[in-house]
Amino acid sequence: MNSTLEKLEQFGIVPVVVLDDAKDAAPLAKALCDGGLACAEVTFRTDAAEESIRIMTSEYPDMVVGAGTVLTTEQVDRAVSAGAKFIVSPGLNPKVVKYCLEKNIPVTPGVVTPSEMEQAIELGLEVVKFFPAEPSGGLAMIKAVAAPYTMLRFMPTGGINPQNITPYLQYNKIIACGGSWMVKGSLVSEGKFNEITALTKEAVELVHSAREVK
């Protein structure tokens, strides 16, 4: 597996971030690093994404920052030139995946169905996003599809929270879970960065205890 994805596996949780204002990027990165999760997926759902990635990667160079909701090759270029180390999308766009692979940029497109998973395998991927995880059958669905697709590993995202994450983390086909509960928009806009750090520390504890009893 690619070394960036290996780092995400070590963290176990990837905070999925939506930033409305790039001024929040540095304090948010600090809050996540202080909490023990030096990684983030900054989604291209807002105009502030590119500048936020640039700020996070320049001020926190050891942080593993990727771009989410990447829907076009032009966004891939903008994300990578801002410093993004990995690319995530909600669905599988073959054009975007091939573009990333040609440029050696780790890419984890969202898939749900067996047909989409076969498309990912055909494109040469070993890790896919499973999105939206909970509405699409959650861990039971991942375990069912992992039986035929033994070469695939998953990064489930969507509806995962502290109450349901433990069994996901204990399944060895899952490298990490994406989630937004520790970086909710209201916490960021209200400047509650201490709370973000506290929620992040709790998330890290969940990873440790899930993996200890594995």
Ligand SMILES: O=C[C@H](O)COP(=O)(O)O
């Ligand atoms: O679109 C949702 C994000 O990918 C993360 O999902 P979440 O807010 O359910 O954790």
Ligand SMILES: CC(=O)C(=O)O
């Ligand atoms: C949901 C997701 O994975 C994304 O927005 O990229």
